Amino acid sequence: MKRLFTPLLFLAIISQGFAQNWNEVLTMQDLTPGGGEFFGASVAIDGDFAVVGANKDSESEDGTFVASSGSASVYMKDPNGNWSFLQKLVASDRDGGDQIGYDVDIQGDIIVVGAYYEDGFYIFENDGTNNWIEIQKLIGSDLASDIQDVFGCSVSISGNSIVIGAFLHETDENGANILTGAGSAYVFDKNSEGMWVEAQKLVAPDRDAADFFGHSVSISGDYLVCGAYQGQMDENGENPKYQSGAAYFFERNSSDTWEMVQKVVPSNRDAGDRFAKTTHLEGTTAIMNSHLTGPGGGSQVFVYNRDNAGNWNEDQIISGPNEATAEQDHFGHSMDIAGSRMVVGAYGHDFDVNDENELADTGAAFIYDLNEDGQWIFTEKIVASDAGIYANFGWAVGISGSTCLVGANASGYTPEDESLYNTGSAYLFETDTPQSVIESTLLDFQIYPNPAQDYLSFAQDLKGAKVTVTNTMGQVVLTQNLTENTIDTRVFQAGLYLMRVEGYKTQTFIVQ
Numbered sequence: 001m002k003r004l005f006t007p008l009l010f011l012a013i014i015s016q017g018f019a020q021n022w023n024e025v026l027t028m029q030d031l032t033p034g035g036g037e038f039f040g041a042s043v044a045i046d047g048d049f050a051v052v053g054a055n056k057d058s059e060s061e062d063g064t065f066v067a068s069s070g071s072a073s074v075y076m077k078d079p080n081g082n083w084s085f086l087q088k089l090v091a092s093d094r095d096g097g098d099q100i101g102y103d104v105d106i107q108g109d110i111i112v113v114g115a116y117y118e119d120g121f122y123i124f125e126n127d128g129t130n131n132w133i134e135i136q137k138l139i140g141s142d143l144a145s146d147i148q149d150v151f152g153c154s155v156s157i158s159g160n161s162i163v164i165g166a167f168l169h170e171t172d173e174n175g176a177n178i179l180t181g182a183g184s185a186y187v188f189d190k191n192s193e194g195m196w197v198e199a200q201k202l203v204a205p206d207r208d209a210a211d212f213f214g215h216s217v218s219i220s221g222d223y224l225v226c227g228a229y230q231g232q233m234d235e236n237g238e239n240p241k242y243q244s245g246a247a248y249f250f251e252r253n254s255s256d257t258w259e260m261v262q263k264v265v266p267s268n269r270d271a272g273d274r275f276a277k278t279t280h281l282e283g284t285t286a287i288m289n290s291h292l293t294g295p296g297g298g299s300q301v302f303v304y305n306r307d308n309a310g311n312w313n314e315d316q317i318i319s320g321p322n323e324a325t326a327e328q329d330h331f332g333h334s335m336d337i338a339g340s341r342m343v344v345g346a347y348g349h350d351f352d353v354n355d356e357n358e359l360a361d362t363g364a365a366f367i368y369d370l371n372e373d374g375q376w377i378f379t380e381k382i383v384a385s386d387a388g389i390y391a392n393f394g395w396a397v398g399i400s401g402s403t404c405l406v407g408a409n410a411s412g413y414t415p416e417d418e419s420l421y422n423t424g425s426a427y428l429f430e431t432d433t434p435q436s437v438i439e440s441t442l443l444d445f446q447i448y449p450n451p452a453q454d455y456l457s458f459a460q461d462l463k464g465a466k467v468t469v470t471n472t473m474g475q476v477v478l479t480q481n482l483t484e485n486t487i488d489t490r491v492f493q494a495g496l497y498l499m500r501v502e503g504y505k506t507q508t509f510i511v512q
Helices: 007-015
Strands: 023-028 039-046 049-054 071-077 083-089 100-107 110-115 121-126 132-138 154-158 161-166 184-190 196-202 213-220 223-228 246-252 258-264 279-282 285-290 300-306 312-319 331-338 341-346 364-370 376-382 393-400 403-408 425-430 455-458 466-471 476-481 486-488 495-501 507-511
Touching: 023 071, 023 083, 039 403, 049 083, 049 100, 049 110, 049 403, 071 110, 083 132, 100 154, 110 154, 132 196, 161 196, 161 213, 161 223, 196 258, 223 279, 223 285, 246 285, 258 312, 279 331, 285 331, 300 331, 341 393, 341 403, 364 403
Parallel strands: 039 100, 039 393, 039 425, 071 100, 154 213, 184 213, 213 279, 331 393, 364 393
Antiparallel strands: 023 425, 039 049, 049 071, 071 083, 100 110, 110 121, 121 132, 154 161, 161 184, 184 196, 213 223, 223 246, 246 258, 279 285, 285 300, 300 312, 331 341, 341 364, 364 376, 393 403, 403 425, 455 486, 466 476, 466 495, 495 507
């Protein structure tokens, strides 16, 4: 029998403010910590599963040792709400120095694990019994076995598409015109037989040597962004500034082909900014960091939103609160969004949760909520309960609903014992404060029937508009441009959903 959520849950969601209290519920470490594993180098979370990468881990769960081959550890939340270790993932063809786990992503029953020095990335799937098995290893068709391309340095999954970055790759989309370090990205799609196959290679149309295109990648529905943090030219290919950086937006057209639609640079760009070294895309909102643009030379996060005309606009610049404005704090080195909540990591931050006691490079993460005017507002700073110097807390972050995951890839160091330096840890935080639902002065739209069983219809003609549907965990379950005035709800599980249509207020609906 399907479970049906009632509107009472929605009333609880919209009534809350921004006061929050994030509590640490679990500290994670490698099964056999010994120093140098870099556990927490990457993290990702989706619903009841979390994954933590340790790119220099050498030991598998059964004790087999392969130096710096790397791993990814999976954690699960049980029906009582308790998190615990589930399984360590290693590559079937693991070899010394591969460094798998350099980046990870998770969506539903799929985990994607990238590597820094290996000729491929790995896809693991939940077999239905919470046992994750490797189902495929893939590589770009024109990469051969050249690990110097760092194919798999960045990974992202959305729906039936995966994008993989290779920022040191040299050739264009046709495998020609060598430019050292120009970079590329590859899209893989899941076919009708359930296999993942290469669909397209992406490069910057104005590519140049040492741009590092693909160092960061992120995909959400029919939108994709690639960062090129060493690019020198502005959005018009002019005004060169050394390592100022740029980001490129791609959109999937009706022929399932990705087209580059816009290049963006920050409004306050300057040499050395390294803009878009980190990127994240959630629906029609993209966030990117910039290294030196903030007050006192500190880092900032730039928010871009896609308007109804299809333009990506810089709508907000976020500087770290309190002490997180110094250049060495690396505010924005990691970022994630879930619905109307954002987390930003600052692994070089030097102060405790009250900005008082100084701990060199202990790190911190900062929580933001979206207010009714569409602006991201700082709500809370979180740190590790066992915060220590040089821990790099905030090196990697992930968020899903009311759960936040933070990696501290260098934790373990103490002045008395330096042998456990770079062991690494990860930390799970939870809050009782549910996601906020944002209402502003946008237009209303009507949907019916509500509750829905098979289809949901729009009273207005909204064909062509972008619609995004999220569940109450903040997970995007649908994003598309409307071709009809209906949505097929048979693919949704029973429950309450939030629908966002560009230019309109957020609506809720129930699927029975």
